[in-house]
Amino acid sequence: MSIDEFIANEVKSNDVVLFMKGTPQFPQCGFSGQVVQILDHIGVGYKGLNVLESAELRNGIKDYSNWPTIPQLYVKGEFVGGCDIVREMFQAGELQQLFTEKGVVVAA
Numbered sequence: 466m467s468i469d470e471f472i473a474n475e476v477k478s479n480d481v482v483l484f485m486k487g488t489p490q491f492p493q494c495g496f497s498g499q500v501v502q503i504l505d506h507i508g509v510g511y512k513g514l515n516v517l518e519s520a521e522l523r524n525g526i527k528d529y530s531n532w533p534t535i536p537q538l539y540v541k542g543e544f545v546g547g548c549d550i551v552r553e554m555f556q557a558g559e560l561q562q563l564f565t566e567k568g569v570v571v572a573a
Contacts, residue, residue: 468525476539480569481511484526485536489513496548497536503555504538508572509564541567 466474475482481504487493489501489511504511516523516535523535530537530544538545540563545551554560564571 468521469529472522472525472529475512475514477542479512479539480541480567481509481564482539483511483513483536484516484522484539485513486515486517488515493517494535496534499548500536500538500551503551503560507555507561507564509569540564540569543567 483489483497483500483504485492485494485497485500487497489505492498492501493515501513514522516526526535526537527533532544532547534547536548536551538547538551545554545560545563551560554563561571
């Protein structure tokens with residue numbers, strides 16, 4: 466399986482996927498940590514994938530999304546954005562709305 470196939474499979478088979486530095490339990494950069502805090506605050510279930518475990522994954526996700534930075538959030542197969550976009554959407558109430566529109570269950 467190529468890295469593109471792996472990424473596509475993860476994005477398609479999980480409602481919410483966060484490609485990040487570190488893990489949801491132990492983020493290893495401030496930007497990844499902010500997105501984890503937002504997702505945890507909203508109460509949405511998600512899969513975190515640590516790009517620090519594989520240079521192939523770290524470079525592959527940037528090519529896959531055509532987005533130069535990490536973290537990267539995907540909802541129902543759709544690329545949402547990085548930390549700044551996720552934070553702005555959260556503050557405006559748009560992220561919560563996106564989850565609702567896409568049929569993703571939120572606890573909060």
